[in-house]
Amino acid sequence: MLSLDVKRLHIDTPPDTLIVMEDEVDRLVAAWRRERPDLDVEPLEVLSRVSRLARHLDRARRTAFAEHGLEPWEFDVLTALRRAGSPYQLSPGQLLTQTLVTSGTMTNRIDRLTAKGLVVRLPDPDDRRGVLVRLTEAGRDKADQALAGLLAHEREILAQLAPAQQTELAALLRSLVAPFDRSS
Template identity: 40%
Template sequence: MNRDSVDMIIEQWRKEVPDLSTTAMAIFGRLQRINKHVGRSLGNNFSRFNLNSGEFDVLATLRRSGEPYMLKPTDLYNQLMVTSGAMTNRIDTLEKKSLVMRVNDVSDRRTVYVKLTEKGLKIINEAIYEHVNEEEKLLECLSKEDADMLNIILKKIVCKFEKE
């Protein structure tokens, strides 16, 4: 197997502090490096649609919610795990781009929904396929079995955090 930059770091620690357990350090070091590379690659893809990752997440969340592609801002920020302030900024930006609109509830005008516009629906319908294609390219070094196993392992870690 090829060596990566984390191997050098782990070797240095083993030399300097031989009794230090480095397995978790190696795993999280690799996850951080992967995250940087993935963020850069996906960010380049989002920019083709004049979006950033946060804006894409809002559009994708509205799209996967099903027709009428409309959610309350609180549902959006809870699903995306961001603050209400961050969500307001994302909605404002997407509204200026005419990709979403705020809609008042007909039965309770105090309730506001965020809804995909036709333009927003068109963009996310195209962007989601490009996004998945880019993700698949990033994982092309893995066999199907490796990808399935990695997914299972990562799910175990996510479940640990979501139970806390």
């Protein structure tokens, strides 16, 4: 009964060799249709999958970074600095807007990254209220290694899709994300 409800990824595959790729969201949607047949739960087909996939990606990232002795939040901060380009420094405020955490959290993070020797705090020569957070050489190396590791892991996950499908998926997702990025 369940298999009849599942979308077929390859329409031309003969039914008896069809590989049914069912996921948790299929079960979720089926449960809602049973309990609330009056409701149109189509949106969940897309957006619940986005949320669930993001959860799985978080876990995968966590293990990928652990190989380099990094926490996900450490990666976020280090790579923000790395992307800034030489001399790899940003103000705490700039880091706030990039990582979407609050200032108290960022202070804490910079403290710990400093203790690990991955960044240093420098006074901002142009603004005595300000501070510049700069990547150390060790921090830069960590960031580069962790990024390479992350990309390797992510490529494996995406191997499920043909290159053209990946491009298509990216475009569809961009349509959904763009309105949020514009407003905020």
